[in-house]
Amino acid sequence: MSISENLKKIKQSLPAKVELVAVSKTKPNSAILEAYSTGQRIFGENRIQEMVDKYDALPKDIEWHMIGHLQRNKVKYMAHFVNLIHGVDSLKTLQEINKQAKKHNRVIHCLLQARIAEEDTKFGLPFTEIEEILSSKELEALENISITGLMGMATFTDNTEQVKGEFTKINTLFKKLKTDNKEFTTLSIGMSGDYKLAIECGSTMVRVGSAIFGTRN
Numbered sequence: 001m002s003i004s005e006n007l008k009k010i011k012q013s014l015p016a017k018v019e020l021v022a023v024s025k026t027k028p029n030s031a032i033l034e035a036y037s038t039g040q041r042i043f044g045e046n047r048i049q050e051m052v053d054k055y056d057a058l059p060k061d062i063e064w065h066m067i068g069h070l071q072r073n074k075v076k077y078m079a080h081f082v083n084l085i086h087g088v089d090s091l092k093t094l095q096e097i098n099k100q101a102k103k104h105n106r107v108i109h110c111l112l113q114a115r116i117a118e119e120d121t122k123f124g125l126p127f128t129e130i131e132e133i134l135s136s137k138e139l140e141a142l143e144n145i146s147i148t149g150l151m152g153m154a155t156f157t158d159n160t161e162q163v164k165g166e167f168t169k170i171n172t173l174f175k176k177l178k179t180d181n182k183e184f185t186t187l188s189i190g191m192s193g194d195y196k197l198a199i200e201c202g203s204t205m206v207r208v209g210s211a212i213f214g215t216r217n
């Protein structure tokens, strides 16, 4: 099926409140433009330089989301346009994002990445550290960022019960934090293989790549 057919099918299956990030990493601008022509406006990339190149070349009403692990020294290259940074996992990174956002007189929205998977290859913060960051004095001083929710990646496995358990865990934390944090609106969980399960478990934003654009090399 074509990119536009894939997108149409996925969009039809999403509840109205769930936002779709089309993960276009490694894919050419022509593929992004095909998705764009169907009305898709939110795209996700995992490398800053690649996202900057695409931002420069493509229509300016695209919302760019950084979904990959961040290198702090590269935050400055995307600070003038990035719409949401999903994978923030330290106060130091928040401070750098704040510093760069300030230079452009912007408030950059960020999600804290929670560690929910078993494998230690997945980045993310233990739940206790998330609560520490959210209640810290240092965070209060950062006026050019807004933490609008959580992001998580489940273990890569066929075991649906395990994935469901991990998504449920992050949703429970999300709901708890929401009561004290007015800005908390976004729970970014779910990828091509598990987005339906993620939606059952409270996802408000899914990040779907290969199911739209085909497999990556």
Ligand SMILES: *Cc1c(COP(=O)(O)O)cnc(C)c1O
Pocket (backbone or CB within 6 Å): 023, 025, 046, 067, 068, 153, 191, 192, 193, 207, 208, 209, 210, 211
């Ligand atoms: C690549 C990537 C995705 C999309 O993965 P697919 O399985 O292709 O849908 C989602 N989230 C993150 C963080 C990614 O790096």
